[in-house]
Amino acid sequence: DGGITQSPKYLFRKEGQNVTLSCEQNLNHDAMYWYRQDPGQGLRLIYYSQIVNDFQKGDIAEGYSVSREKKESFPLTVTSAQKNPTAFYLCASSIGDRVLYNEQFFGPGTRLTVL
């Protein structure tokens, strides 16, 4: 089945530790995205990548880092510099932002709790 996988579903970390969230897609999509969602809030864009080996900061990139070494994979690292890392993290992919009506497909998300 084609889709996006994120692992783990739940993640607990101690304050001050870096943590990497996994995102893999087999939809052959060029573009991938990371969003953060806090309770009662909308989705806020952290980073996005339109093509392999290239990525851009979104609205809230501070304290996060990404890599895009393979088309299928777009891991997100939450660093100790992120002040409030506890949130629901969603990864998405699409055929690309040059297409006006490009549906974004989301993974099931990772709930990160920093203790």
Added chain:
Amino acid sequence: RKEVEQDPGPFNVPEGATVAFNCTYSNSASQSFFWYRQDCRKEPKLLMSVYSSGNEDGRFTAQLNRASQYISLLIRDSKLSDSATYLCVVKQAGTALIFGKGTTLSVSS
């Protein structure tokens, strides 16, 4: 001013009711528009795209008013399974999607 604004609700309606959600966007350069649905503690999924002429998909009707920078979603004959958060989404050319905070709908029997 937020780029995409929605009434957060919650909207509490009985089964069979008709309910309408509204959304406004601030950037007149926005070119494409969507409604996504998000169930509790799940990922968002595309409900429908919104085209200039308006479009319908079963019990769901979406309208776009570019002059007023306003998007709407109408749900007729509400079902229990329609309970969810509905996210208004806009896009400018070459940019990522911009999400509203969502409107929560609760349908009761």
